[in-house]
Amino acid sequence: MSTGVIIALIVIVAVVVIVAAVLTLRARGGHAGGSLKRRFGPEYDRALARHDGDSKAAERELAERVERHGSLRERELEPAQREQFEARWTAAQERFVDSPSEAVAEADRLLAELAEARGFPAGAQYEEQLAALSVHHAHHVHGFRRVHRVAATRASGTQDGGRAGTEEMREAMVEAxxxxEQLMGPARRLDRRDESRTATGESTPARTEGRGHQGWAFTRRHAKGS
Structure with missing residues (x-):
């Protein structure tokens, strides 16, 4: 076999190896993107919109969140802590009837303090706390984001206290x-059943224990504007 033929064969083999490697990397990238989309659900769509439809940028952001916070293990609440949070949440719901703004502000503070008590970053680091919550409670974290935004808007006085404002606050409280309820449940460990739910995009059911998990005590027509 001539030297030229040997060189040609080597080049062909090298090209085949390179093409195979590229195809493998693309396949892995697509699988990772699909896993992130299933894991984050609505948070994936939100990240995608924030990056103007750039899926690679969105997936890079979400993958970084998992890298930073994926190993976090939620702490159990002490009985006294649980009672305090339950009492505060019940009081906030009752307060909504006469003072929606104060109730939303309290719900915002309570969620931040509750998340911190469970082992998430401190509430003073809102964006980092939100990012960590999105890794472990992706299908419920939007409620915190919404109640925080509404509380900040009301505090700044940039929105009036009419019916639309009251209804927005009510919806924020319901989402929050x-x-x-997720944070008041037992410390979550991602066992095989949870991983299976994550892989299919199904959220882990909220555990409801204790007296703080009663239904809402008001309806739209009961709440007053503020």
Missing amino acids: RALY
Whole structure:
């Protein structure tokens, strides 16, 4: 076999190896993107919108969140802590009837303090706390984001206290309740059943224990504007 033929064969083999490697990397990248989309659900769509549809940038951001906070293990609440948070949440719900703004502000503070008590970053680091919560409670974290935004808007006085404002506050409180119930449940460990739910995009059911998990005591027509 001539030297030229040997060189040609070597080049062909090298090209085949390179093409195979590229295809493998692409396949892995697509699988990782799909896993992130299933894991983060609505948070994936939010990241995608923030990056103007750039899926690679969105997935890079979400992967970084998992790298920073994926190993976090939630702490159990002490009985006294649990009672305090339950009492505060119940009081906030009752306060909404006469003072929606104060109730939303208290719900915002309570969720931040509750998350910190469970082992998430301190509430003073809102964005980092939110990022960590999105890794472990992706399907419920939007309620915290919404109640925080509404509380900040009301505090700044940039929105009036009419019906639309009151209704927005009520909806924010309802959404925030889902995360509250998740954080009040037992410390979550990602066992095989949870991983299976994550892989299929199904959220882990909220555990509801204790007296702080009663239904809302008001309806839209009961709440007053503030």
